[in-house]
Amino acid sequence: MIEVNDIHKSFGDTQVLKGISTTFKKGKTNLIIGQSGSGKTVFLKCLLGLFSPEQGSISYDGRDYSNLSGDERRDLRQEMGMVFQGSALFDSMTVEGNVRFPLDMFTKKSKSEKQDRVDFVLKRVNLTEAYDRFPSEISGGMQKRVAIARAIVMNPKYLFCDEPNSGLDPKTATLIDNLIQEITEEYDITTVINTHDMNSVMEIGEKIIFLKDGIKEWEGTKHEIFKTDNEAVTSFVYSSELFEKVRQMYVEERN
Structure with missing residues (x-):
């Protein structure tokens, strides 16, 4: 907390x-x-x-x-683990290398222990097929998953x-x-x-x-935000067309 x-x-x-x-x-x-x-x-x-x-x-x-x-x-x-806005992956490293980087920098784990942890987090984000690819070779969504795997590899x-x-x-x-x-x-x-x-x-x-x-x-x-009468909040959130549609659905379901 x-x-x-x-x-x-x-x-x-x-x-x-x-x-x-x-x-x-x-x-x-x-x-x-x-x-x-x-x-x-x-x-x-x-x-x-x-x-x-x-x-x-x-x-x-x-x-x-x-x-x-x-x-x-x-x-x-x-x-602490951090997922950056632009993923912030190292272009010269493979997916596997990017995820292992924090372990190499901040732990004294053995090579096999590091590999086990890398394997675990890449499996968790469903990227076991991308070990040897470079960031430029994968989609934006895959890059985000690599960033998440790297962020949790130290078990934050x-x-x-x-x-x-x-x-x-x-x-x-x-x-x-x-x-x-x-x-x-x-x-x-x-x-x-x-x-x-x-x-x-x-x-x-x-x-x-x-x-x-x-x-x-x-x-x-997320439920209470539909009900608030705070003008600053409603002005911000209802500027989203999709949010307004979902809000209307929510109101109709409640009625």
């Missing part, structure tokens, strides 16, 4: 985060949504430890990041995803959403997803944080 308490973050005279507090629970898909400039990316980078808030605290299963030593912070970062406690569906067609995006949710539940990971994709909200939004101008404007579930 990640507990965020009243964090503030500024760059020069610009205050980006203005006192955000929330909790991200284990085994749940937690989504951060909001318009461009709302503070989503800065918030995610604070959660990753890349930015340090000037005020407030972030705790990971009771460990306050600001109170950790350098070694303790390094150990904590090794408990915390999984962060930055726009995991960016550039994917709707069908593939849904497959990626479902894969992330399945992995979150199976391994009881605390997963936080930064997204603007309302399809993701409808598919896997077990908890949703809506940011506006650096403030937590609203939080709730």
Whole structure:
């Protein structure tokens, strides 16, 4: 579980985060949504430890990041997996090499132990046929699955995803959403997803944080977001034509 308490973050005279507090629970898909400039990316980078808030605290299963030593912070970062927006795969490495990279960099496992772990995660994301391919030789959806496999190869406690569906067609995006949710539940990971994709909200939004101008404007579930009368939220989510259609279906079913 990640507990965020009243964090503030500024760059020069610009205050980006203005006192955000929330909790991200284990085994749940937690989504951060909001318009461009709302503070989503800065918030995610604070959660990753890349930015340090000037005020407030972030705790990971009771460990306050600001109170950790350098070694303790390094150990904590090794408990984090990250799926980047553009997958961020190494072009010169095969799929297998990309997934093994964190094990080579951060563990002292034997060659056979590393191979067993690589085999396990590639099987989990259904990519056993792609070991020797390079990123340029596989589809965007497959690249995302490689990125997910690499993110979980260290068996993380915390999984962060930055726009995991960016550039994917709707069908593939849904497959990626479902894969992330399945992995979150199976391994009881605390997963936080930064997204603007309302399809993701409808598919896997077990908890949703809506940011506006650096403030937590609203939080709730994918079911509660249909009912909110918060104008900032409704203006944002109903701008999606598909979301509006699904909302109407939801209302009709309830009636």
